[in-house]
Amino acid sequence: MSIQIFILSRLMKENTYPYKLKKQLSEPIPLDQLSGLTESKLYYHFDSLAKQGLIEPVEIIKEEHRPDKQVFQITAKGREELPKKIYKLFESAETISDMVIGLANLKYVDREKTLSILGKKLKDFTARWEQIMNFEKPIQQNKGNENLNKFLGGYFSSKADHTIYWLEETIKQIQEGKI
Incomplete structure (x- = not known):
């Protein structure tokens, strides 16, 4: 759930694609490694959010000799669901460390x-x-x-x-x- 909250909160600020988020998480502190967030997990959660109708692709960036990058935006349903996901995170959290992503996104609740x-x-x-x-x-x-x-x-x-x-x-x- 934390990964999905992270993705939705980033998309509240700007449209982005999975690889860019992964790169942002790894610089300057390798938060992706500290949290065990792999690129495949990130892509999985983007796909899951898209299937839930919370995000949608808006653009495909094509570069020569590079894989295409699918850019996503948050949907109206995603904006509505983000606070619910944050509340659920707080309700189910057993420790403060489980709440970090929710605490970082208090502006949405x-x-x-x-x-x-x-x-x-x-x-x-x-x-x-x-x-x-x-x-x-x-x-x-x-x-x-x-x-x-x-x-x-x-x-x-x-x-x-x-x-x-x-x-x-x-x-x-x-x-x-x-x-």
Whole structure:
């Protein structure tokens, strides 16, 4: 979904073709390599978006001794679907890193709706974590597993604290208009 949001958001700015996007992603930082985005994946998502009617070809650039380049534009349906895809991304994201492409494209969504989604995510995560922490109290610990239990407890507690902190920070940054 992130790749499709990326493509649609780029097409909101200008018509383009897959190879150009791939090249833009690789310079100056190789974001394509860091994200595992191959040229074939990019072409696959362009094709998928076209089949959904969210983008359409508008031009074919022909160059001698080079493959033809099919230039795409976003459709009215694509403009309508982009915010929905971004909201869905926020709803399904498990970590802040899953939200990066959505955060980079907040200008295409209603900030209050985004804050509502993230607020619910924070509330649900916090409630789930508190419920898990309450299970720990009545459980009798096996003497042979004390170190493992302590290690895992520390790991999951730290991870939960980290998730809560960054969800709160993301909400704060959006509220303050910093992102």
